Amino acid sequence: MTVLAHGVGSRTDLPIPLGLALYGAGAAILLSFVVLLLFWRRPKLDRTSSGTPVPAGAQRVLDSSAVRLGLQAVALAVAVLVTVVAVAGPAETSRNVAPWVLYVTFWVGLVPVSLLLGPVWRVVNPLRLVHRGLRVVLPAAPGAGRLPALGLWPATVSLLVFLWLELVYPDRADPTTVAAFLIGYAVVQLVLALWFGEEWFAAGDGFEVYSTVIARLSPWGRRDDGRLVLRNPLVNATVAPVDRGLVAVVVVLLGSTAFDGLSRTVFWQTGPGAANDSLSGTAGLLVMIGLVAGLYVLGARLSGRLAGQAEGVQPRRYAGTVIPIALGYTVAHYFSLFMLDGQTTWILASNPFGLAGVDLFGTYGNVVDLTAVTSDAIALVQVGAIVTGHVAGVTLAHERALLSARRARASDQLPLVIVMVLFTVGGLGLLFGF
Amino acid sequence: MTVRPSLLPAALGLVLAVGLTGCAGTAAPDSAGSSSSAAGTSATASGTAEAAGQRIEVQVAGGQVRGDTGRVPVTAGEHVTLVITSDVADEVHVHGYDLETALSPGQPAEIAFDATIPGVFEVELHEAGTLLLSLQVQ
Numbered sequence: 154m155t156v157l158a159h160g161v162g163s164r165t166d167l168p169i170p171l172g173l174a175l176y177g178a179g180a181a182i183l184l185s186f187v188v189l190l191l192f193w194r195r196p197k198l199d200r201t202s203s204g205t206p207v208p209a210g211a212q213r214v215l216d217s218s219a220v221r222l223g224l225q226a227v228a229l230a231v232a233v234l235v236t237v238v239a240v241a242g243p244a245e246t247s248r249n250v251a252p253w254v255l256y257v258t259f260w261v262g263l264v265p266v267s268l269l270l271g272p273v274w275r276v277v278n279p280l281r282l283v284h285r286g287l288r289v290v291l292p293a294a295p296g297a298g299r300l301p302a303l304g305l306w307p308a309t310v311s312l313l314v315f316l317w318l319e320l321v322y323p324d325r326a327d328p329t330t331v332a333a334f335l336i337g338y339a340v341v342q343l344v345l346a347l348w349f350g351e352e353w354f355a356a357g358d359g360f361e362v363y364s365t366v367i368a369r370l371s372p373w374g375r376r377d378d379g380r381l382v383l384r385n386p387l388v389n390a391t392v393a394p395v396d397r398g399l400v401a402v403v404v405v406l407l408g409s410t411a412f413d414g415l416s417r418t419v420f421w422q423t424g425p426g427a428a429n430d431s432l433s434g435t436a437g438l439l440v441m442i443g444l445v446a447g448l449y450v451l452g453a454r455l456s457g458r459l460a461g462q463a464e465g466v467q468p469r470r471y472a473g474t475v476i477p478i479a480l481g482y483t484v485a486h487y488f489s490l491f492m493l494d495g496q497t498t499w500i501l502a503s504n505p506f507g508l509a510g511v512d513l514f515g516t517y518g519n520v521v522d523l524t525a526v527t528s529d530a531i532a533l534v535q536v537g538a539i540v541t542g543h544v545a546g547v548t549l550a551h552e553r554a555l556l557s558a559r560r561a562r563a564s565d566q567l568p569l570v571i572v573m574v575l576f577t578v579g580g581l582g583l584l585f586g587f
Numbered sequence: 588m589t590v591r592p593s594l595l596p597a598a599l600g601l602v603l604a605v606g607l608t609g610c611a612g613t614a615a616p617d618s619a620g621s622s623s624s625a626a627g628t629s630a631t632a633s634g635t636a637e638a639a640g641q642r643i644e645v646q647v648a649g650g651q652v653r654g655d656t657g658r659v660p661v662t663a664g665e666h667v668t669l670v671i672t673s674d675v676a677d678e679v680h681v682h683g684y685d686l687e688t689a690l691s692p693g694q695p696a697e698i699a700f701d702a703t704i705p706g707v708f709e710v711e712l713h714e715a716g717t718l719l720l721s722l723q724v725q
Contacts, residue, residue: 163683163685163708164682164683164706164707165706165707166706166707167705167706167707167723167724167725419658422721523683523704524705527705528706528725
């Protein structure tokens, strides 16, 4: 099979113009100082009681277990169908819808859906429904007491496995690989959920945690009285609890996207990644995650030291503030894949088993239009997403610093802000291709 | 100060709105002309008729690729002629443009097309999986 930067795809983006990269970097640096020096001097986002509640009737419907079970049942039916297509559908990736559903429509699509609608996958996760059915037979969850101590580390592991598959494993796009992953993932998750109880999914299902982490920046939140509210996403991101292991999740997401960008550069393709095998890919992925982790921990701890606070708690304290930066990277790297190669899903869904004469939606004869979004538009979205994520990140970090010390000095925040600028300039550099 | 935090979600939303509206237009019919059908493959046109445009030549021997390899820049809209010579039988695939042609040992094969789709596209051998070059169309 072909060797492409993402799981599947027929093209990669052009390098962004140098001018745009420089403007983006300049804007990021300038806006960082605007946030540090000119934004509010007292915490103002930490308002658990803020927000406009949705009508009580609407909340009752959205929160009702019947609606949730129904949505889970629909998601389960789709997941089973995709798995059956992966097993028994056409052998060629270009004709089999399963790889496109997994790597593009689901994995990339989860980002805009969670950002707009909140933690969607936690609500519709089909594994929760299967787990509920299995519970009837196996009522005891012997490991339930141990789960809280694990935090989000189990999800970090399952995300890492998926990202390795998506970005490194050479046969990732084969329908058989997708089938094996889907079945294996479901089995492992269900066994662990039976051991740890249903709460497992919120801590160990990588996709659910991914959706929940992105949803911290959605406009949907829970007020302290339990009401479902619409509010400023930055308030949501500030009041959301910082779970143990959130740092690891965020660092893995940011580092893996950085590796995806790196693997598309001429530098990588003709240098360290020239062998194009699992070994160089795995090493590259781990080095990028390690680099992001090292820089982030260093910046957070230095900021804590300047502020005269205990250094050990700092990386966890600021974990949520890096989410917008990781999100900006994600939009920048997967926007065009979703818009262009993502069309393949809707074409192949019209005839999932590749049978002669079948064309359910009348789209099977369509050809992917790789000119649907212009190169200029893609470059603007890429730079816009990176810079927007950066500004949101710096703003959240500023608020977090004020929350930890009412008279936090702007200069104390500088090390962390410099690290964020490095992430942003590095991200733009990867888009430019160095 | 005038920069209000509420602008940020608006900007995020804008990025998303662009994404969602564009998504609705699933696979418009082939606007790229002849390039997405396999009609562009011609194995014999080595005369002077196609002298215009860019000619890219690679040779494969013993698994090694020589000639115009790596990232090859192409101006969008230009006529491109790929000439591939391999020491073993295989099939060449130009991704994105989705053009294919068979290779016989020692026989130069040509793929000619108009580079109307911008982006970076890999040209590879199907059987061996060898990356010959990447076309950077801009």
